[in-house]
Amino acid sequence: MTIGLFGFGCVGQGLYDVLNHSQGLQANIEKICVKNANKPRKIDMSYFTYDKTEVLGKNNLDVIVELIDDSDEAYKIVSEAMSNGVNVVTANKKMLAENFESLYKLQEKNNIALIYEGSAGGSIPIIRNLEEYYDNELLSSFRGILNGTCNYILTRMELESKNYDAILNDAQSSGFAESNPWLDVAGFDTLYKTCLLTVHSFGMILKPEQILNLGIQNITFDDIVYAREKGLRIKMIGTGYKVGENGNGKFRVYAMPHFVIAKDELYNVMYEYNGVEVEGAFSCKQTFVGKGAGSHPTGSAVLSDISALTYDYKYGYKKLKKQASIAGKLPNGELLDNDFEIKVYIRFKDKAEIKDIEIISVEEEYKSTRTNYIVANVKFKSLFALKGNAESKVFVCAV
């Protein structure tokens, strides 16, 4: 396998290490395209180029591995490589989620592979298991702790009884959070991964804007205490589940903080670990737990994809094709149900902050000079007012 690599950051270097220690796979990186010409690199400079056409134009490559940050640039690279008939491995969930339909069509049109195990669940082989192992199983739900940064912050806040800001600062300096953590803490990263799991669980392409994501950016230690007193933990979870009758069902898909009970399989998934629970009609509940991020774990997921290409692996998208044949078109949201009631805990300072949330009934209400919360049944749809809303200071958690 001859590899053309884009990006040599955390995951790119991880892949390089893993590849160097791989026993079975005969693969070598031919060229690495990076953005910053002035950054010192750990390996010989002759590997590097700063011109993407130099890598994309090579015709001896078996695979393009795309591991850059910029999702728009990544989309250009990946779609150009695919149009040239080259197989692609990527871990870029944002790029995949935002452009899924067109990337899927490119695969079909060019009959090539685009595989992306490293894009969700870190080192956990969740996409391949959903795709292959549960290919004929009637999956009823998935629930996952999909973002290592959120889980790391939540774990340390709880175990060390500290505030969000203190832990976030610490996480940033120790490399567990980005200098701009917004995509992680506001739930966008979980959202993108949830989009991908929805494709492989239910055969449905959803756009990120169709799905609700709420994050942990407004959590306070008071919320942790509330959970702790009830024996609960707060976990940032991306979930999808079927409602209604078979063949006539709809799906609810969202990413937001949840209270989980001690018996929940996700309760003990701590720090930067990810965990995904999948439920099928016959296989019952299955849980997968592993490191959710990091150079080597994600590098090893990417390597596993590269290795799969040696035996011409590609996703079969059986569920997507089946839904498409029923609908007569690629299913992209017709079966999504955003019109339901959900019970949530809402912490706020001032009633005006929650005016956009349509409250149906209040079950608990707490007021103090410092903070207020309610536990209420609300219209799920109205929570979209808080999606990506950097002004809001309200914290919402599913009960």
Added chain:
Amino acid sequence: MTIGLFGFGCVGQGLYDVLNHSQGLQANIEKICVKNANKPRKIDMSYFTYDKTEVLGKNNLDVIVELIDDSDEAYKIVSEAMSNGVNVVTANKKMLAENFESLYKLQEKNNIALIYEGSAGGSIPIIRNLEEYYDNELLSSFRGILNGTCNYILTRMELESKNYDAILNDAQSSGFAESNPWLDVAGFDTLYKTCLLTVHSFGMILKPEQILNLGIQNITFDDIVYAREKGLRIKMIGTGYKVGENGNGKFRVYAMPHFVIAKDELYNVMYEYNGVEVEGAFSCKQTFVGKGAGSHPTGSAVLSDISALTYDYKYGYKKLKKQASIAGKLPNGELLDNDFEIKVYIRFKDKAEIKDIEIISVEEEYKSTRTNYIVANVKFKSLFALKGNAESKVFVCAV
């Protein structure tokens, strides 16, 4: 897919149900061979035959699915089918473990598939993940709760503070233990599964007699209390791990009860659930949890194998082939290390009972009129005296 089925017990009926509800797979059972002609069956009698040649002789079958109890008979059926060039799916861990080398050679010779996800880990896709996802990863260990019956008994003894006999009786009447539970409780079932995981983790074929298995058949409530007082749980675990330097390492493989700490991923795997933890040099620790037994979960694992045959799936045995190319022959035990010291808890009534165990040093000793125990470093090899020893009343647990 046209299926010839052997056996219509718990898993066979589960497969029938799962198959009937499968959305994607076009597969039908053509004929079912069963032993007992007089047993009433839930489906039309025209499906059944009592003559194995009637199924083996059919030449329109795409796959033979073998789900009978008798492992010797199963071996005859499976090897005959394979010699006829028919792909086989089985869940018979005893048959596989006892005949692995010859079954592997038959696959290679006839270039056909023998796949067996249902044989270990119940509904957990552990074999396929070891085989495919970790194909280039330097796995350093696996540890698994692989037997649902043992775990069910241990869980209920602990949570209900009851004796072994009471829970075993209950488990038998509710279908969680066989009328003759020996293979389960004495650790043989865990042993067979451990053999299979060893092939797919490390590329080494071991015979069941080469590997130590100790069971829970002699456990008492005193042992549960000992564990509980220390915040531990007793779990029946099959494990394999590498010792020594890379390229120069050996492997330790055994199946026995272990004390596990609360932070252990396997601590919360309860009742009939199975859990497997795999550790790789780069992917770090991964844990898979799911139902370890039962009609539908195992049936769904079998269905997943049948479905994989539709795209010509077979195990690549990359690690086995690599080890074979290094050794110049199929590796069957040269790399197994049974010569080491292990710290164990040993509960006994009379010193004479443990005379065959070579004790190196005693760390704790407890004596009472009712029972005695020691915690000691012992020669691992000497524990083979207790393997499958139905006379012994000693309980041994790895510390």
